[in-house]
Amino acid sequence: MALSGLAIYKLLPKTNCKECGFPTCLAFAMKLAAKQAELSQCPYVSEEAKAALEESAAPPIRLVKIGEGDRALEVGNETVMFRHEKRFYHEPGLFVRVGDDEAPAAIEAKAREVANYKVERVGLNLRLSGIAIECRSGDAGRFAAAVEAARKGAGEVPMLLIGPSAAVLRAGVERATPRPLLVAATKDNWQEMVALAKEKGAPLTIRGDGDLSALAELAQQVKDAGIEDIVLDPGGRSLPDKLSQFTALRRLALRNNFRTLGYPIISFPGEGRDLENEAIAAAQDIAKYAGIIVLDHFDPAVAYILLTLRLNLYTDPQKPIQVSPGLYEIGAVKPESPLLVTTNFSLTYFSVAGEVEGSGIPAWLLIADAEGLSVLTAWAAGKFDAEVIAKAVKKFDVESKVSQRKIVLPGFVASLSGDLEDELPGWEVRVGPREAIDIPAYLKQWK
């Protein structure tokens, strides 16, 4: 855990020399605790203090980077058990596994499909993270060819290299994209795996057998041998075992500040499950603490579902994804086009705008500032009422842009009609459908 301001103060020289730019050592300590100052600003700090402060400043779960460039993946550095306590920060990476027992052409094609997969949601482009290549043949040459084929198809996406020995993985690393994650060091082969990871500057997975004490021992050995970027596979494969082990690891890191196991976790939700059951197992991994998820199937419907779940759970609960309030033109609007009003929650906006667009009937869309909440939530919280809507009508100068005087409310807030008519003299308030999906039918009969 980070040290408090007072704890930091005890480690400082306490001379109040002001050379750090703050009036007293205590003031400087407070700034350090708030992460608004750097320890290097103090010219007199002792080595001992430096070590203690650096240790305390390190995140309880290390941030590990896989790959390089635009599509590099960073996982770890999480700070809470539950998203409502603050938020989840680093979305788990989703990888699809291919085996070197498949034909190179098939590997290449699958890798290309995975790397190019992209789906748009609430204005964001969601993507899978990369490819995992597993050596099942035991043959280094065959594995190298598989990695080459995957890279040919996928391009510069992060890679996971899975194999039984350092000798096999070495053949793959030569042909993989930079900083591949090596999978996995065990108590039997960790020395050669560490040597390879060190030589190539690659992060390394360590694999246990369900016993967290043994896993901690292995992690310590690997770290002492010079590897900092570690990923943990605690060994559980059944859903309840994974739930318990992943939860235990996150608690040990966050609550006990147990650095020895303070690393991101890798999960393999497939391994014998069919596509549907794998999807459900992967959904558990997204919710419950996995940092890297290796799928054995690629299917666009499943990818879309898992990426949507990840987006949902990793959204900042304090800051829903929003669009700017304003008067939006959907299609080639005219002053006499219909006017619809809704909130500035991005999902609401994109759902409504998408349906209006799809209806082929141009319409004005007034987005009121409901603090980024959806219609019902905003209404329940008093953030989307007649006053808020009337304010938006005035602020965005609707009366000069729109010539007709009918405003359509979302069906869920029909009860605002009366109040809104009082707030907007001269306007007719209409109640639209509850669901965005029913907007096209509604607009077709709008007069």
Add this chain to the structure above:
Amino acid sequence: MPARVEVPVDKYRGAVRQVTLGAGPDAGGTRKRVVVVGGETGLPFLGFEGSVPNPPVVGIEITAQPPEGWSEPLHEAWGDSVMADPAAWAAKAEQAGADLIFLSVQDTGQHQLSATEFAARVKAVLQATGLPLIVVGPGSAERDNELLVAVADAAKGERLALGRCEDKNYRTIVAAAMANGHLVVASSPIDVNLAKQLNILIRDMNLPLERVLMDPTTGALGYGLEYTYSVMERLRLAALQGDEMTQQPMICTIGQEAWRQKESRVGEGMPPEWGDWRRRAVLWEAVTATSLIHSGADIVILRHPQSVALVKQNVAELAAAYARRV
């Protein structure tokens, strides 16, 4: 050899209340099966602390009149003739693995069911299945009161769950449940304090909390799931920490939410990256359900038999190893 790693274990003061749905002949009803939910003393399926005496159950939603606006894959799964006959539908849902039946009624059709007609259909469903029944009105205060009062009386002693009670509309439903030996479903809009408040109001009418289920309002995957997920986690943590007004088992009407989204309703003209429609629609429902089970759902109400099978399999896997350990 480093010291043994001690996993931090949380012991909680509180537990989720146990609620029994359905009454057999010994208890004044005719149910062949009763379902007990709740009783957890820890977070969902964490094997090293607490216990889950009653793993989450799956209810299947059927409608009193042929449903309007239901997605094509649902019609394919049940068949239109079954969907036109609530009794036949309930029997088929039981075969499909339902632990209980969730009967809803829409008021959008050409014909609005009278209270007598609705009560007769509820009776027919009770005859066709031995499972416990949850009955939910169309959602407007006046009609809910009219229909549910009639049902409560007609099915006296069956220990139905009647819903949805909301803050502006709970008195009549609670009174009807109280007088006829039923339970209620208390529904609040994704908010911890509103959920608590409604439980307090219901308790103040002297309905024992052993007869209250809590519906935190469900957001489907991609459509507010995260709000429901976090509110449920907060409610469950509060329950375990001993807040008596949050200790009701939670029910999530997954099917109603998942199946009205575009991803599930529309097959044609969608982006290719959305993948196969039927697979997407079934998994949209199943993943919404399993995610909310991880945040504390005790009852999930689904619509498609395939997602019912997937969710039941998931719960069985989570619960089996659990039983092994405790």
